[in-house]
Amino acid sequence: MYPRAFAYHRAASYAEAVSLLGELGEEAKLLAGGQSLIPLMKLRLSAPRHLVDLNFIPQTSYIHSNGALRFGAMTRHAEIAASTDAVRIPILRDCAAGIADPQVRNLGTIGGSIAEADPTGDWAPVLLATGATVKALGPNGERTIDIGKFVLDAYTTALQPAEVVTEIEVPLPPERSGGAYIALKRCAPVYASASVAVQLTMEDDLTCKEARIVLGVLGLTAARVGAAEETLRGQPVTPQRIARVGDAVMDIAQPQSDMRGSAEYKRHAAGALAKLAVEAALRRARGEQVEVTHLYA
Amino acid sequence: MPEGIARIHVSMKVNGKLYSREVEPRMLLVEFLREEISLTGTHIGCDSSYCGACTVLLNGKSVKSCTVFAFQADGADVLTVEGLARNGELHPVQRAFSDCHGFQCGYCTPGLLMSTLQLLDEHPQPTEAEIRKGIAGNTCRCTGYQNIFKAIRAASAAGPRSQ
Numbered sequence: 001m002y003p004r005a006f007a008y009h010r011a012a013s014y015a016e017a018v019s020l021l022g023e024l025g026e027e028a029k030l031l032a033g034g035q036s037l038i039p040l041m042k043l044r045l046s047a048p049r050h051l052v053d054l055n056f057i058p059q060t061s062y063i064h065s066n067g068a069l070r071f072g073a074m075t076r077h078a079e080i081a082a083s084t085d086a087v088r089i090p091i092l093r094d095c096a097a098g099i100a101d102p103q104v105r106n107l108g109t110i111g112g113s114i115a116e117a118d119p120t121g122d123w124a125p126v127l128l129a130t131g132a133t134v135k136a137l138g139p140n141g142e143r144t145i146d147i148g149k150f151v152l153d154a155y156t157t158a159l160q161p162a163e164v165v166t167e168i169e170v171p172l173p174p175e176r177s178g179g180a181y182i183a184l185k186r187c188a189p190v191y192a193s194a195s196v197a198v199q200l201t202m203e204d205d206l207t208c209k210e211a212r213i214v215l216g217v218l219g220l221t222a223a224r225v226g227a228a229e230e231t232l233r234g235q236p237v238t239p240q241r242i243a244r245v246g247d248a249v250m251d252i253a254q255p256q257s258d259m260r261g262s263a264e265y266k267r268h269a270a271g272a273l274a275k276l277a278v279e280a281a282l283r284r285a286r287g288e289q290v291e292v293t294h295l296y297a
Numbered sequence: 298m299p300e301g302i303a304r305i306h307v308s309m310k311v312n313g314k315l316y317s318r319e320v321e322p323r324m325l326l327v328e329f330l331r332e333e334i335s336l337t338g339t340h341i342g343c344d345s346s347y348c349g350a351c352t353v354l355l356n357g358k359s360v361k362s363c364t365v366f367a368f369q370a371d372g373a374d375v376l377t378v379e380g381l382a383r384n385g386e387l388h389p390v391q392r393a394f395s396d397c398h399g400f401q402c403g404y405c406t407p408g409l410l411m412s413t414l415q416l417l418d419e420h421p422q423p424t425e426a427e428i429r430k431g432i433a434g435n436t437c438r439c440t441g442y443q444n445i446f447k448a449i450r451a452a453s454a455a456g457p458r459s460q
Contacts, residue, residue: 001344005302008322008368038364039346051322055369101434102415103349106358107365188433189347
Protein backbone atom coordinates (compact mmCIF):
# COMPACT_ATOMS: atom_id res chain seq x y z
CA MET A 1 0.00 0.00 0.00
CA TYR A 2 1.31 3.41 -0.96
CA PRO A 3 0.65 6.58 1.01
CA ARG A 4 -0.29 9.64 -1.06
CA ALA A 5 2.85 11.19 -2.50
CA PHE A 6 4.41 13.83 -0.30
CA ALA A 7 7.40 16.12 -0.35
CA TYR A 8 10.18 15.29 2.08
CA HIS A 9 11.86 17.78 4.41
CA ARG A 10 14.65 16.70 6.74
CA ALA A 11 14.89 18.97 9.77
CA ALA A 12 18.38 19.47 11.20
CA SER A 13 17.04 21.00 14.43
CA TYR A 14 13.74 21.50 16.22
CA ALA A 15 13.99 25.20 15.35
CA GLU A 16 14.17 24.27 11.66
CA ALA A 17 11.19 21.92 12.09
CA VAL A 18 9.20 24.80 13.60
CA SER A 19 10.05 27.14 10.72
CA LEU A 20 9.29 24.42 8.15
CA LEU A 21 5.87 23.87 9.73
CA GLY A 22 5.30 27.63 9.59
CA GLU A 23 6.25 27.82 5.90
CA LEU A 24 4.45 24.69 4.73
CA GLY A 25 1.22 25.26 6.66
CA GLU A 26 -1.57 22.83 7.43
CA GLU A 27 -0.65 20.27 4.79
CA ALA A 28 2.56 19.40 6.64
CA LYS A 29 3.00 16.75 9.31
CA LEU A 30 5.89 15.80 11.55
CA LEU A 31 7.38 12.31 11.38
CA ALA A 32 8.79 10.91 14.62
CA GLY A 33 9.02 7.09 14.79
CA GLY A 34 6.13 6.74 12.36
CA GLN A 35 4.61 3.72 14.06
CA SER A 36 1.14 5.33 14.17
CA LEU A 37 1.48 7.80 11.33
CA ILE A 38 2.78 5.45 8.63
CA PRO A 39 -0.11 2.93 8.99
CA LEU A 40 -2.56 5.87 8.91
CA MET A 41 -0.87 7.25 5.78
CA LYS A 42 -0.92 3.84 4.08
CA LEU A 43 -4.65 3.63 4.73
CA ARG A 44 -4.87 7.28 3.55
CA LEU A 45 -6.66 8.25 6.74
CA SER A 46 -3.84 10.76 6.90
CA ALA A 47 -2.56 12.21 3.62
CA PRO A 48 -0.12 15.06 4.28
CA ARG A 49 1.47 16.82 1.29
CA HIS A 50 4.65 17.47 3.24
CA LEU A 51 6.46 15.38 5.83
CA VAL A 52 8.99 17.00 8.14
CA ASP A 53 11.38 14.31 9.38
CA LEU A 54 12.58 14.65 12.98
CA ASN A 55 14.67 11.45 12.93
CA PHE A 56 17.95 13.08 11.95
CA ILE A 57 18.01 15.83 14.58
CA PRO A 58 20.88 15.10 16.97
CA GLN A 59 20.45 14.79 20.74
CA THR A 60 16.70 14.36 20.77
CA SER A 61 16.76 10.89 22.32
CA TYR A 62 17.85 10.93 25.96
CA ILE A 63 16.79 10.17 29.51
CA HIS A 64 18.05 12.66 32.12
CA SER A 65 17.51 12.03 35.80
CA ASN A 66 18.62 15.04 37.79
CA GLY A 67 15.61 15.63 40.00
CA ALA A 68 12.75 14.76 37.68
CA LEU A 69 13.05 12.29 34.81
CA ARG A 70 13.28 14.09 31.49
CA PHE A 71 12.75 12.25 28.24
CA GLY A 72 13.80 13.65 24.89
CA ALA A 73 10.75 13.58 22.62
CA MET A 74 12.44 11.16 20.18
CA THR A 75 13.35 8.62 22.87
CA ARG A 76 12.14 5.22 21.67
CA HIS A 77 9.86 3.10 23.84
CA ALA A 78 12.48 0.31 23.88
CA GLU A 79 15.10 2.72 25.26
CA ILE A 80 12.76 3.70 28.09
CA ALA A 81 11.91 0.04 28.79
CA ALA A 82 15.63 -0.80 29.09
CA SER A 83 16.62 2.31 31.05
CA THR A 84 17.95 1.92 34.59
CA ASP A 85 16.89 5.52 35.25
CA ALA A 86 13.30 5.17 34.04
CA VAL A 87 12.80 2.12 36.26
CA ARG A 88 12.90 4.45 39.26
CA ILE A 89 9.28 5.17 38.36
CA PRO A 90 8.10 1.61 37.70
CA ILE A 91 4.83 2.58 36.01
CA LEU A 92 6.90 4.10 33.17
CA ARG A 93 8.54 0.76 32.53
CA ASP A 94 5.15 -1.03 32.65
CA CYS A 95 4.06 1.30 29.87
CA ALA A 96 7.19 1.35 27.70
CA ALA A 97 7.77 -2.41 27.85
CA GLY A 98 4.14 -3.20 27.07
CA ILE A 99 3.55 -1.04 24.00
CA ALA A 100 2.76 -3.19 20.98
CA ASP A 101 5.68 -5.51 20.13
CA PRO A 102 9.52 -5.32 20.04
CA GLN A 103 9.62 -3.99 16.47
CA VAL A 104 7.24 -1.11 17.20
CA ARG A 105 8.97 -0.30 20.50
CA ASN A 106 12.31 -0.02 18.67
CA LEU A 107 11.02 2.89 16.55
CA GLY A 108 8.02 4.44 18.28
CA THR A 109 8.76 7.50 20.41
CA ILE A 110 7.25 8.93 23.58
CA GLY A 111 6.94 12.40 22.01
CA GLY A 112 5.29 11.09 18.84
CA SER A 113 2.87 8.99 20.84
CA ILE A 114 1.73 11.87 23.02
CA ALA A 115 1.52 14.34 20.10
CA GLU A 116 -0.59 11.86 18.13
CA ALA A 117 -3.09 11.74 21.04
CA ASP A 118 -4.62 8.51 19.83
CA PRO A 119 -7.36 7.62 22.35
CA THR A 120 -5.94 4.10 22.55
CA GLY A 121 -2.37 5.28 23.16
CA ASP A 122 -0.58 3.98 26.26
CA TRP A 123 1.45 7.02 27.34
CA ALA A 124 -1.39 9.48 28.02
CA PRO A 125 -2.95 7.58 30.98
CA VAL A 126 0.50 6.92 32.49
CA LEU A 127 1.70 10.51 32.10
CA LEU A 128 -1.60 11.75 33.56
CA ALA A 129 -1.18 9.42 36.56
CA THR A 130 2.37 10.68 37.16
CA GLY A 131 1.61 14.39 36.68
CA ALA A 132 3.96 14.85 33.72
CA THR A 133 4.52 18.02 31.74
CA VAL A 134 5.20 18.44 28.03
CA LYS A 135 7.73 20.92 26.68
CA ALA A 136 7.02 22.35 23.24
CA LEU A 137 8.94 24.69 20.94
CA GLY A 138 7.08 27.10 18.66
CA PRO A 139 7.59 30.33 16.72
CA ASN A 140 7.27 32.27 19.99
CA GLY A 141 9.75 30.13 21.89
CA GLU A 142 9.41 27.35 24.41
CA ARG A 143 6.53 26.60 26.78
CA THR A 144 5.63 23.89 29.25
CA ILE A 145 2.16 22.35 29.25
CA ASP A 146 0.63 20.19 31.96
CA ILE A 147 -0.32 16.82 30.46
CA GLY A 148 -3.90 17.30 31.68
CA LYS A 149 -4.13 20.42 29.51
CA PHE A 150 -2.12 18.97 26.63
CA VAL A 151 -4.41 16.21 25.37
CA LEU A 152 -7.71 17.95 24.57
CA ASP A 153 -9.66 15.39 22.58
CA ALA A 154 -9.14 12.36 20.35
CA TYR A 155 -6.15 13.16 18.06
CA THR A 156 -6.24 16.75 19.34
CA THR A 157 -3.64 18.46 21.52
CA ALA A 158 -2.94 21.96 22.77
CA LEU A 159 -0.06 22.23 20.27
CA GLN A 160 -0.23 25.26 17.98
CA PRO A 161 0.10 24.53 14.24
CA ALA A 162 3.86 25.20 14.20
CA GLU A 163 4.77 23.76 17.60
CA VAL A 164 6.92 20.69 18.19
CA VAL A 165 7.09 18.52 21.33
CA THR A 166 10.70 18.48 22.52
CA GLU A 167 10.66 16.91 25.97
CA ILE A 168 8.46 15.11 28.50
CA GLU A 169 9.19 15.60 32.19
CA VAL A 170 7.96 13.25 34.89
CA PRO A 171 8.43 14.44 38.49
CA LEU A 172 9.95 11.92 40.89
CA PRO A 173 7.17 10.69 43.19
CA PRO A 174 7.52 11.26 46.96
CA GLU A 175 8.68 8.48 49.33
CA ARG A 176 6.25 5.56 49.80
CA SER A 177 4.89 5.91 46.29
CA GLY A 178 4.09 3.18 43.81
CA GLY A 179 2.29 2.91 40.53
CA ALA A 180 1.25 0.36 37.95
CA TYR A 181 -0.15 0.36 34.42
CA ILE A 182 -2.03 -2.66 33.07
CA ALA A 183 -3.76 -3.07 29.73
CA LEU A 184 -5.91 -5.88 28.41
CA LYS A 185 -5.06 -6.82 24.83
CA ARG A 186 -6.08 -9.52 22.37
CA CYS A 187 -2.45 -9.85 21.34
CA ALA A 188 0.71 -7.73 21.32
CA PRO A 189 0.52 -5.78 18.02
CA VAL A 190 -3.08 -4.55 18.45
CA TYR A 191 -4.47 -1.68 20.48
CA ALA A 192 -5.64 -2.44 24.02
CA SER A 193 -9.27 -3.23 24.80
CA ALA A 194 -9.01 -1.36 28.11
CA SER A 195 -6.25 0.01 30.34
CA VAL A 196 -5.84 1.53 33.80
CA ALA A 197 -2.95 3.52 35.32
CA VAL A 198 -2.67 3.92 39.11
CA GLN A 199 -0.18 6.01 41.07
CA LEU A 200 -0.39 5.95 44.90
CA THR A 201 1.48 7.77 47.64
CA MET A 202 1.04 6.17 51.05
CA GLU A 203 1.06 7.72 54.54
CA ASP A 204 2.15 4.37 55.96
CA ASP A 205 1.76 0.73 54.87
CA LEU A 206 -2.03 0.92 55.07
CA THR A 207 -3.21 4.52 54.68
CA CYS A 208 -3.28 6.20 51.31
CA LYS A 209 -2.23 9.83 51.16
CA GLU A 210 -2.72 10.57 47.47
CA ALA A 211 -4.13 8.53 44.60
CA ARG A 212 -4.33 9.06 40.88
CA ILE A 213 -6.42 6.54 38.97
CA VAL A 214 -6.68 6.98 35.20
CA LEU A 215 -8.83 5.09 32.74
CA GLY A 216 -7.26 4.72 29.30
CA VAL A 217 -8.54 3.57 25.89
CA LEU A 218 -12.29 3.62 26.62
CA GLY A 219 -12.99 7.33 26.12
CA LEU A 220 -11.90 9.99 23.63
CA THR A 221 -9.03 10.81 25.98
CA ALA A 222 -7.51 9.18 29.05
CA ALA A 223 -9.35 10.48 32.12
CA ARG A 224 -8.87 10.50 35.87
CA VAL A 225 -11.63 8.74 37.80
CA GLY A 226 -12.27 11.15 40.67
CA ALA A 227 -14.70 8.84 42.50
CA ALA A 228 -12.14 6.03 42.50
CA GLU A 229 -9.38 8.35 43.78
CA GLU A 230 -11.70 9.65 46.56
CA THR A 231 -12.32 6.07 47.68
CA LEU A 232 -8.62 5.74 48.57
CA ARG A 233 -7.43 9.26 49.45
CA GLY A 234 -6.82 9.52 53.21
CA GLN A 235 -8.25 6.03 53.72
CA PRO A 236 -6.88 2.58 54.59
CA VAL A 237 -6.38 0.56 51.40
CA THR A 238 -8.37 -2.51 52.38
CA PRO A 239 -9.64 -5.23 50.01
CA GLN A 240 -13.13 -3.74 50.42
CA ARG A 241 -11.91 -0.32 49.27
CA ILE A 242 -9.99 -1.84 46.37
CA ALA A 243 -13.25 -3.52 45.32
CA ARG A 244 -14.99 -0.12 45.48
CA VAL A 245 -12.28 1.36 43.22
CA GLY A 246 -13.19 -1.30 40.66
CA ASP A 247 -16.88 -0.43 40.98
CA ALA A 248 -16.18 3.31 40.59
CA VAL A 249 -14.16 2.70 37.42
CA MET A 250 -16.92 0.49 36.01
CA ASP A 251 -19.52 3.16 36.79
CA ILE A 252 -17.65 5.88 34.93
CA ALA A 253 -16.54 3.85 31.90
CA GLN A 254 -18.67 4.35 28.80
CA PRO A 255 -17.03 2.12 26.22
CA GLN A 256 -18.30 1.42 22.73
CA SER A 257 -18.83 -2.11 21.46
CA ASP A 258 -16.44 -2.90 18.63
CA MET A 259 -14.08 -5.58 17.31
CA ARG A 260 -12.13 -5.40 20.58
CA GLY A 261 -15.15 -6.47 22.66
CA SER A 262 -18.65 -5.52 23.76
CA ALA A 263 -19.21 -2.44 25.90
CA GLU A 264 -20.17 -4.67 28.83
CA TYR A 265 -17.00 -6.77 28.49
CA LYS A 266 -14.79 -3.68 28.39
CA ARG A 267 -16.53 -2.13 31.40
CA HIS A 268 -15.91 -5.25 33.46
CA ALA A 269 -12.34 -5.49 32.17
CA ALA A 270 -11.66 -1.89 33.23
CA GLY A 271 -12.96 -2.61 36.75
CA ALA A 272 -10.80 -5.72 37.05
CA LEU A 273 -7.71 -3.92 35.70
CA ALA A 274 -8.22 -1.09 38.20
CA LYS A 275 -8.21 -3.55 41.11
CA LEU A 276 -5.10 -5.34 39.83
CA ALA A 277 -3.29 -2.05 39.25
CA VAL A 278 -4.14 -0.74 42.74
CA GLU A 279 -2.87 -3.99 44.29
CA ALA A 280 0.40 -3.82 42.35
CA ALA A 281 0.84 -0.09 43.06
CA LEU A 282 0.24 -0.67 46.77
CA ARG A 283 2.86 -3.43 46.96
CA ARG A 284 5.36 -1.25 45.11
CA ALA A 285 4.65 1.66 47.45
CA ARG A 286 5.52 -0.70 50.31
CA GLY A 287 8.86 -1.36 48.67
CA GLU A 288 8.18 -4.73 47.05
CA GLN A 289 9.55 -5.57 43.61
CA VAL A 290 6.48 -6.41 41.54
CA GLU A 291 6.64 -7.46 37.90
CA VAL A 292 3.60 -6.12 36.04
CA THR A 293 2.67 -7.29 32.57
CA HIS A 294 -0.30 -6.63 30.34
CA LEU A 295 -3.00 -9.27 30.15
CA TYR A 296 -3.55 -10.99 26.82
CA ALA A 297 -6.97 -12.50 26.20
CA MET B 298 5.11 9.77 -9.81
CA PRO B 299 3.11 12.95 -9.28
CA GLU B 300 4.60 16.12 -10.74
CA GLY B 301 6.39 18.56 -8.54
CA ILE B 302 7.56 16.07 -5.96
CA ALA B 303 11.28 15.61 -5.89
CA ARG B 304 12.91 12.23 -5.56
CA ILE B 305 15.29 11.95 -2.67
CA HIS B 306 18.67 10.34 -2.34
CA VAL B 307 18.84 7.37 0.00
CA SER B 308 21.85 5.22 0.69
CA MET B 309 22.17 2.39 3.15
CA LYS B 310 24.29 -0.65 3.79
CA VAL B 311 22.29 -3.83 3.36
CA ASN B 312 24.00 -7.01 4.52
CA GLY B 313 27.30 -5.13 4.42
CA LYS B 314 26.95 -3.78 0.89
CA LEU B 315 26.29 -0.11 0.15
CA TYR B 316 23.29 0.77 -2.04
CA SER B 317 22.43 4.31 -3.20
CA ARG B 318 19.19 5.13 -5.00
CA GLU B 319 16.99 8.07 -5.93
CA VAL B 320 13.53 7.18 -4.65
CA GLU B 321 10.11 8.65 -4.07
CA PRO B 322 9.84 9.92 -0.49
CA ARG B 323 6.87 7.62 0.08
CA MET B 324 8.86 4.47 -0.71
CA LEU B 325 8.77 2.06 2.22
CA LEU B 326 11.87 0.22 3.38
CA VAL B 327 10.38 -3.15 2.43
CA GLU B 328 9.84 -1.90 -1.15
CA PHE B 329 13.36 -0.54 -1.29
CA LEU B 330 14.67 -3.97 -0.33
CA ARG B 331 12.40 -5.97 -2.63
CA GLU B 332 11.95 -3.68 -5.65
CA GLU B 333 15.04 -1.48 -5.73
CA ILE B 334 17.73 -3.98 -4.77
CA SER B 335 15.90 -7.24 -5.46
CA LEU B 336 16.28 -8.79 -2.04
CA THR B 337 12.96 -10.62 -1.90
CA GLY B 338 13.67 -12.69 1.20
CA THR B 339 11.93 -10.01 3.27
CA HIS B 340 8.24 -10.75 2.86
CA ILE B 341 5.18 -8.52 2.81
CA GLY B 342 2.42 -10.17 4.81
CA CYS B 343 -0.31 -7.97 6.26
CA ASP B 344 1.28 -4.71 5.06
CA SER B 345 -0.22 -3.05 8.14
CA SER B 346 2.35 -3.43 10.94
CA TYR B 347 0.73 -6.51 12.43
CA CYS B 348 2.27 -9.76 11.20
CA GLY B 349 6.03 -9.12 11.28
CA ALA B 350 6.83 -11.06 8.07
CA CYS B 351 8.74 -7.96 6.90
CA THR B 352 10.97 -7.75 10.01
CA VAL B 353 14.58 -6.69 9.36
CA LEU B 354 17.28 -5.33 11.64
CA LEU B 355 17.88 -1.58 11.35
CA ASN B 356 21.15 -0.69 13.07
CA GLY B 357 20.83 -3.94 15.00
CA LYS B 358 17.23 -3.40 16.11
CA SER B 359 14.23 -5.28 14.71
CA VAL B 360 11.70 -3.16 12.82
CA LYS B 361 8.71 -3.88 10.59
CA SER B 362 10.00 -2.69 7.23
CA CYS B 363 6.44 -2.14 5.91
CA THR B 364 6.12 0.60 8.55
CA VAL B 365 9.42 2.40 7.94
CA PHE B 366 10.09 4.80 5.09
CA ALA B 367 13.24 4.02 3.11
CA PHE B 368 14.62 7.46 4.04
CA GLN B 369 14.48 6.49 7.73
CA ALA B 370 17.22 3.96 6.94
CA ASP B 371 19.39 6.55 5.17
CA GLY B 372 22.97 6.03 6.36
CA ALA B 373 21.98 2.95 8.37
CA ASP B 374 23.04 -0.68 8.46
CA VAL B 375 20.24 -3.04 7.48
CA LEU B 376 20.38 -6.80 7.95
CA THR B 377 17.93 -9.01 6.06
CA VAL B 378 17.51 -12.77 5.95
CA GLU B 379 19.87 -12.89 2.92
CA GLY B 380 22.66 -11.67 5.18
CA LEU B 381 22.47 -14.58 7.63
CA ALA B 382 24.13 -17.52 5.87
CA ARG B 383 27.87 -17.27 5.21
CA ASN B 384 29.86 -19.21 2.64
CA GLY B 385 26.93 -21.56 2.16
CA GLU B 386 26.69 -22.26 5.89
CA LEU B 387 23.38 -21.54 7.54
CA HIS B 388 23.39 -19.16 10.51
CA PRO B 389 22.90 -21.08 13.81
CA VAL B 390 19.40 -19.58 14.14
CA GLN B 391 18.52 -20.79 10.63
CA ARG B 392 20.06 -24.20 11.43
CA ALA B 393 17.92 -24.45 14.59
CA PHE B 394 14.69 -23.55 12.72
CA SER B 395 15.56 -26.17 10.12
CA ASP B 396 16.50 -28.86 12.66
CA CYS B 397 13.41 -28.27 14.81
CA HIS B 398 11.08 -27.80 11.83
CA GLY B 399 10.22 -24.35 13.17
CA PHE B 400 8.10 -23.52 10.12
CA GLN B 401 5.63 -25.06 7.73
CA CYS B 402 4.81 -22.85 4.74
CA GLY B 403 7.81 -20.64 5.53
CA TYR B 404 6.21 -17.31 4.73
CA CYS B 405 6.71 -15.89 8.24
CA THR B 406 10.15 -17.46 8.67
CA PRO B 407 12.44 -14.62 7.50
CA GLY B 408 10.73 -12.25 9.93
CA LEU B 409 10.86 -14.76 12.77
CA LEU B 410 14.57 -15.37 12.16
CA MET B 411 15.27 -11.65 12.47
CA SER B 412 13.16 -11.30 15.63
CA THR B 413 14.94 -14.33 17.11
CA LEU B 414 18.29 -12.71 16.34
CA GLN B 415 17.30 -9.59 18.26
CA LEU B 416 15.83 -11.68 21.12
CA LEU B 417 19.02 -13.73 21.54
CA ASP B 418 21.12 -10.57 21.28
CA GLU B 419 19.25 -9.13 24.29
CA HIS B 420 18.67 -12.42 26.13
CA PRO B 421 21.22 -15.10 25.12
CA GLN B 422 19.48 -17.54 27.50
CA PRO B 423 15.84 -16.40 27.29
CA THR B 424 13.15 -17.62 29.67
CA GLU B 425 9.90 -18.97 28.21
CA ALA B 426 8.24 -15.62 28.96
CA GLU B 427 11.07 -13.73 27.22
CA ILE B 428 10.78 -15.99 24.17
CA ARG B 429 7.04 -15.35 23.92
CA LYS B 430 7.46 -11.62 24.39
CA GLY B 431 10.40 -11.55 21.98
CA ILE B 432 8.38 -12.89 19.05
CA ALA B 433 5.05 -11.30 20.05
CA GLY B 434 5.27 -9.11 16.94
CA ASN B 435 5.45 -12.06 14.55
CA THR B 436 2.46 -14.07 13.40
CA CYS B 437 2.65 -17.67 12.15
CA ARG B 438 -0.60 -19.13 10.85
CA CYS B 439 0.72 -22.69 10.33
CA THR B 440 2.70 -24.06 13.22
CA GLY B 441 0.91 -23.14 16.42
CA TYR B 442 4.34 -21.85 17.49
CA GLN B 443 5.49 -24.91 19.47
CA ASN B 444 8.28 -25.85 17.06
CA ILE B 445 9.27 -22.20 16.77
CA PHE B 446 9.73 -22.04 20.56
CA LYS B 447 11.72 -25.28 20.29
CA ALA B 448 13.91 -23.78 17.56
CA ILE B 449 14.60 -20.66 19.61
CA ARG B 450 15.59 -22.77 22.63
CA ALA B 451 17.88 -24.83 20.37
CA ALA B 452 19.45 -21.70 18.87
CA SER B 453 20.04 -20.34 22.36
CA ALA B 454 21.73 -23.59 23.40
CA ALA B 455 23.91 -23.54 20.26
CA GLY B 456 25.18 -20.06 21.18
CA PRO B 457 26.19 -17.27 18.82
CA ARG B 458 27.98 -17.94 15.55
CA SER B 459 31.72 -18.23 15.98
CA GLN B 460 33.38 -15.62 13.81
